[in-house]
Amino acid sequence: MRRTARDTEESARRITRRALFMGGAMGAMFAVLGVRMRYLSVEQADEFRLLAEENRIAIRLIPPERGKLFDRNGVLIAGNEQNYRVTLTREDAGDVDLVLARLTKLIPLTPEDIERIRRDLDRNSAFVPIIVADRLDWEDFSKVAMNAPSLPGVTPEVGLSRHYPLIEDFSHVLGYVGPVSERDLEERPNPDPVLRLPEFQIGKIGVERWMEETLRGSAGNKRIEVNHVGRVMRELERTDGTPGQDVQLTLDAQVQNFVQARLGEESAACIVMDVENGDIIACASSPGFDPNLFVRGISQTDYSALMEDDHRPLANKTVQGAYPPGSTFKMVTALAALEEGIITADSSYNCPGYLEFGDRRFHCWKRGGHGRVDLARSLAESCDVYYYEIAQKVGIDKIAEMGKRLGLGIRHDLPMSAITEGIMPNRAWKQERWGQDWRIGDTINASIGQGYVLASPLQLTVMTARIATGRAISPRIVRAIAGQPVEVPQAESLGLDPDGLRKIREGMYEVMNAQRGTAFSSRIADETMTFAGKTGTSQVRNITAAERARGVISNDQLPWNRRDHALFVGYAPYENPRYAVTVVVEHGGGGSAAAAPIARDAILRALHGDIPPLTAYPANQRGRIETDLNALREKLRETGPSGPSRA
Numbered sequence: 193m194r195r196t197a198r199d200t201e202e203s204a205r206r207i208t209r210r211a212l213f214m215g216g217a218m219g220a221m222f223a224v225l226g227v228r229m230r231y232l233s234v235e236q237a238d239e240f241r242l243l244a245e246e247n248r249i250a251i252r253l254i255p256p257e258r259g260k261l262f263d264r265n266g267v268l269i270a271g272n273e274q275n276y277r278v279t280l281t282r283e284d285a286g287d288v289d290l291v292l293a294r295l296t297k298l299i300p301l302t303p304e305d306i307e308r309i310r311r312d313l314d315r316n317s318a319f320v321p322i323i324v325a326d327r328l329d330w331e332d333f334s335k336v337a338m339n340a341p342s343l344p345g346v347t348p349e350v351g352l353s354r355h356y357p358l359i360e361d362f363s364h365v366l367g368y369v370g371p372v373s374e375r376d377l378e379e380r381p382n383p384d385p386v387l388r389l390p391e392f393q394i395g396k397i398g399v400e401r402w403m404e405e406t407l408r409g410s411a412g413n414k415r416i417e418v419n420h421v422g423r424v425m426r427e428l429e430r431t432d433g434t435p436g437q438d439v440q441l442t443l444d445a446q447v448q449n450f451v452q453a454r455l456g457e458e459s460a461a462c463i464v465m466d467v468e469n470g471d472i473i474a475c476a477s478s479p480g481f482d483p484n485l486f487v488r489g490i491s492q493t494d495y496s497a498l499m500e501d502d503h504r505p506l507a508n509k510t511v512q513g514a515y516p517p518g519s520t521f522k523m524v525t526a527l528a529a530l531e532e533g534i535i536t537a538d539s540s541y542n543c544p545g546y547l548e549f550g551d552r553r554f555h556c557w558k559r560g561g562h563g564r565v566d567l568a569r570s571l572a573e574s575c576d577v578y579y580y581e582i583a584q585k586v587g588i589d590k591i592a593e594m595g596k597r598l599g600l601g602i603r604h605d606l607p608m609s610a611i612t613e614g615i616m617p618n619r620a621w622k623q624e625r626w627g628q629d630w631r632i633g634d635t636i637n638a639s640i641g642q643g644y645v646l647a648s649p650l651q652l653t654v655m656t657a658r659i660a661t662g663r664a665i666s667p668r669i670v671r672a673i674a675g676q677p678v679e680v681p682q683a684e685s686l687g688l689d690p691d692g693l694r695k696i697r698e699g700m701y702e703v704m705n706a707q708r709g710t711a712f713s714s715r716i717a718d719e720t721m722t723f724a725g726k727t728g729t730s731q732v733r734n735i736t737a738a739e740r741a742r743g744v745i746s747n748d749q750l751p752w753n754r755r756d757h758a759l760f761v762g763y764a765p766y767e768n769p770r771y772a773v774t775v776v777v778e779h780g781g782g783g784s785a786a787a788a789p790i791a792r793d794a795i796l797r798a799l800h801g802d803i804p805p806l807t808a809y810p811a812n813q814r815g816r817i818e819t820d821l822n823a824l825r826e827k828l829r830e831t832g833p834s835g836p837s838r839a
Contacts, residue, residue: 254411256410259436267446268357269362270356274352278333281318281321291344294342300332353393354487360479361452361829364508366398366399368398369396370394372392394408396486399439406439410434412430442668449828450793451794452476457479459479460775461510461649463773466771468661470680475510475511510650511612515647518728518783519726519729528594534585545559547581549580550633580636588619595645598658600647600652601613606650607669607670611650617638650774653761660769700726705722711760713788724763725791727788773795
C-alpha cells in the first residue's frame with residue numbers, strides 16, 4: 193500500500209523530535225561527565241596523586257580513657273598518666289629485622305626486648321600493632337618521632353597508663369590492671385574489640401576487676417592515610433570514644449593511710465565501718481604491695497619476693513582471710529541462748545577452769561577458773577566455761593541461725609576479689625561436708641569460736657555493727673558512679689529482743705571499761721567516745737596434754753607461724769554508735785595485747801578526723817602514746833583532691 197505525502201511528512205517530524213531529544217540527553221550526560229572529570233582531575237588532584245603512590249586508608253581504634261577512682265572526699269586514688277610508647281605493625285614494616293636494627297640505634301632495646309618483640313609479632317596478626325617500647329622518656333620518644341620516615345610500620349604514640357598514687361594503701365581494695373590475656377578473652381563470649389589492642393589493660397583483681405565495664409568506657413576510632421611504606425600521612429577523620437565512668441568509694445584516704453601505717457609490719461587486717469549506712473571507711477590488709485609494679489610489668493624477682501613472703505602481701509586478709517573468731521564469737525552464742533530463753537542476764541555458772549564432758553576436758557583460758565560468773569562478767573573476763581554450759585542447752589543449729597542473722601557464714605556483696613563465705617556450721621553442714629554426725633564436743637568448741645567456725649574480718653565487722661544497732665546493716669564500698677550517689681537501702685530491724693541486745697552491749701562495755709575487763713588497758717578516756725568491744729584469741733594448733741602438764745608453751749616461745757591469732761571487735765561511741773572496727777593480727781598472740789590497741793587508734797582516728805589527741809587516752813599511757821604517735825606521723829601521707837604527699 194502506497195504511503196501518502198502527508199504520512200511521510202508526519203513520520204519525518206517524529207524522527208526529528210526523537211533525534212533532538214536523544215541528542216540533548218547525550219549532551220547533558222557529556223556535560224555531567226565533563227564536570228566530574230574536572231572535579232577529579234583538578235580539585236581532587238592532590239588526593240588522587242597520593243592514592244596513585246600506593247597510599248591506603250586504615251581504620252584504627254582509639255582506646256578510651258579509663259575512669260578514675262576517688263575516695264569519699266575526692267582524693268584521687270587511681271588515675272591515668274601520660275605514657276610515651278612506640279608500636280610496630282608487621283604488615284607495614286616490610287623488613288622487620290632492618291626496622292628493629294634502626295630502632296636499637298635510637299632507643300635502648302636489650303636482646304630480651306628483641307626476643308619479646310619477635311614473639312609478640314609471631315603471636316599476633318600482621319595488621320595488629322605490638323608494643324616495641326613502653327614508658328619512654330621524652331628524649332627517646334622524640335628520636336623515634338624525628339626518624340619516623342625511615343622506620344616503616346613504626347608509630348610513636350602518646351597514651352595513658354594506670355597509676356596508683358597512694359601505692360600500697362589501697363592495693364588490696366583497688367587491685368590493679370594488666371595486659372589482656374587469652375584467658376581474659378576466653379572468659380568473655382563476645383570480647384570488646386578494644387581488648388585486642390596492643391598492651392590494652394583491664395582490671396585483674398579488686399575494684400578494678402569487678403567494676404571493669406563501668407571503668408573501661410568505649411573505644412573511638414580514626415581513619416588514617418598511610419603510604420606504601422606504612423608511614424602515617426595524615427588523619428582523615430576521628431571519632432572520640434566514651435571515657436570510663438569515674439567511681440567514688442566510701443573509703444577515706446587519710447584514715448586508710450593511718451590504719452595501714454598503724455598495722456606496720458604485722459600480718460594483719462583492719463576494717464572500720466560506719467554502723468549507720470554500712471560505709472567502709474578503712475579496709476587495710478598488711479603488708480601491702482605496690483600495684484604500679486603490675487601495671488608496668490612486674491619482674492620475676494619482685495614477684496618471687498611477694499610470693500615467698502610468709503606474711504602473704506598479695507592476700508587481702510580483710511575479705512579473703514577466714515579465721516576462727518575465738519572469743520569474739522561469744523556474743524553470738526549468748527544472743528542465741530537469750531533469744532531461746534535458755535538464760536537471762538542474771539543466769540550464772542561456776543567456772544573451775546574446765547568443763548568435763550565424757551572422757552575429755554574442755555579448758556578455760558584461765559587455768560584456775562573464774563568462779564561464779566554471769567553474762568556481763570563472762571564477756572568482760574572472757575570466761576569459756578560459761579559458753580560451754582549454755583551452748584549444750586541451746587544447740588548448734590540455733591547458734592548457727594543467730595550467726596547468720598548477724599552476718600556470719602554469708603558472702604557479702606562487694607566489688608572485691610575472693611570474698612570468703614566463711615563457715616557457720618550446723619548439723620546438716622557437717623553431714624554434707626564430712627559425712628559425719630554432729631557431736632556435743634563440736635558444739636562446745638563452736639561456742640567460743642573454735643572448731644569448724646571461720647569468719648573474715650569483714651564478717652566480724654558486720655556482726656559488730658548489727659549488735660551495736662540492732663539492724664541488718666550491710667557493708668558497701670561504692671559511694672557514687674559518674675557523680676550519681678549510689679542509693680543506700682534502709683536496713684531493717686534484726687527482730688532481736690532489745691533487752692537481750694542491751695545486755696550484750698553492757699558486757700562489751702565491761703570488756704573495755706571494767707578493771708577486770710580483758711581490754712581495760714585499751715579503753716578510751718574521752719567519755720564522749722566510750723569504747724565497747726570484745727577481745728579474742730584463736731588457736732592455730734591444739735595444745736597437747738604433755739604441754740599442759742608442763743605449763744603450756746608460751747606463744748612467744750613458738751615459731752611465728754604456730755602462734756595464736758589475735759582478734760578484736762568493737763564500736764564507739766557506746767551510747768550513740770558511729771563506727772564499728774575489727775582487727776585481726778595473724779599469729780599475734782592475745783587479742784587484748786596485739787589487736788585491741790590497734791583498734792582503739794583506728795576508731796579514734798575515724799571519730800576525730802585527725803591524729804587522736806592525747807586526752808583520748810588514759811593519763812598513765814600518754815607518755816608512751818605520744819612517742820608512738822610521733823613515730824607514726826613520719827609514716828603518714830598528707831592527701832588532698834590533687835593527690836598525696838608524704839608528711
